[in-house]
Amino acid sequence: MKKLFMPYRGAALQLKNHVVMAPMTRSRAIGNVPNELMAIYYKQRSGAGLIITEGTSPSPEGLGYPRIPGIFTDAQIEGWKGVTSSVHEGGSKIFLQLMHTGRIAHSSNLPEGHQVVGFSAVKAAGEIYTDNGMLEYSAPVALDEAGIARIIDDHVKAAENAIAAGFDGVELHGAHGYLLEQSLNPYVNNREDNYGGSIENRRRMAMEIVQKITASIGADKVGLRISPFLTSNDMPSYEEAAVHETYVQLAREVNRLGIAYLHISNNPGIPEKTHQDIREAFANTIIYCNGFTAETAEEKLQDGSADLVAFGRSFLANPDFMERIEKNSPLNELDYNTLYSPGEKGYTDYPELNYISSITS
Structure with a gap:
């Protein structure tokens, strides 16, 4: 049997297989509250050993995209309970991804009375999706140290709320240009206090x-x-050596704390030495994600460079992705036009193999 389908027994994670469903924004949380449609969506995909939810904000000002969920109100906690119980019925574990978008936001996507904030007052170039079309990113207001302390506390409370909602754990989104990564980048973080300057700061x-x-x-x-x-x-x-040292040091520090896993977005531009040094610095589970097929994922598992492999777009269009790769069946094509639209179209209506078989037999 391929390693992909075998149970995984890590120091902190015990899963029914070596496959992870990657976190992906879907914008179906009406009023930023998880709902029954979302519970159906996640349960459909519970073939994965571990599901990591879409980015979920720990506070109102982190809701940079339309209709993304939060985890800071009682209603949101209750909504997520329906999701976690559905996924657990399917035999999967589920972690909530905590994502504060920071400057990657537009003010029209935020609840009334909240503003876009950033680690520094450095506006992002480009445009963001809103229900009024693509608009330029809003200029962020730089957080002061009290604001940083509040966001730290928001993350802790959000993690506690996630456990109350039935999640098996939380994933901190320190990637893809959102707030935690904004703090790491010296061109976005131009602070001169204890949170800026050196890699340590x-x-x-x-x-x-x-x-x-x-x-x-x-x-x-x-x-x-x-x-x-x-x-x-x-x-x-920024300078390759500085990027390398930033992430190797980070891996070493979170390893010291004994966290369950590091989830690496597998950018082809990452030097092999960075991969190797992160692997050496971090003793627990390493998850690789981005652009894998079943075949290339198996290779990563077999050579030991990854402990688990995450799939994103493949799970979006194929709720029965695990069955399809086991049977070597063709995959559904992804409908990009409905990625972020409300409703079930392009969300819970992708056909599964058993449905296709029933209408062709």
Whole structure:
């Protein structure tokens, strides 16, 4: 049997297989509250050993996209309970991804009375999806140290809320240009206080969040997603040696805290030495994600460079992805026009193999 389908027994994770469903924004949380449609969507995909939810904001000002869910109100906690119970019925584990969008936001996507904030007052170049079309990113208001402390506390409370909602753990989104990665990048983080300047200072907020969450809910319930060398969402590239050292040091520090996993967005631009040094620095589970097929994922598992492999778009269009790759069946094509639209179209209506068989027999 291929390793993909075999149970995984890690120090902090025990899963029915080696496959992870990657976190993907879907914009179906009406009023930012998880709902029954979302519970159906996630349960359909419970073939994965571990599901990581779409990015979920720990606070109102982190809701940078339309209709993304939060985890800071009682209604949101109750809504997520329907999701977690549905996924657990399917035999999968589920982690909630905590994502504060920071400057990658537009004010029209935020609840009334809240503003776009950033680690510094550096506006992102480009446009963001809104229900009024694509608009330029809003200029962020720079957080002061009190604001940073509030966001740290928001993350801790959100993690506690996630456990109350039935999640098996939380993943901190330190990748793809959102707030935690904004703090790491010296061109986006131009602060001159304890949270800016040196690598140690720039990783301070991320480490304070990880430390406080592990102290609250347990290190075995915490993961961290990173994307070294990726420039999405207007993340300026900087000196290769500095990028390498930033992420190797970060891996070493979270390893010391004993968190469950590191989830690496597998940018082709990551030097092999960075991969190797992160692997050496971090003892627990390593998840690789981005652009894998069943065949290339199996290769990563077999050579030991990854412990688990995450699939994104494949799960979007194929709720029965695990069955399809086991039977070597063709995959559904993804409908890009309905990725972020409300409703079931392009969300819970992708056909499964058993349905296709029933209408062709």
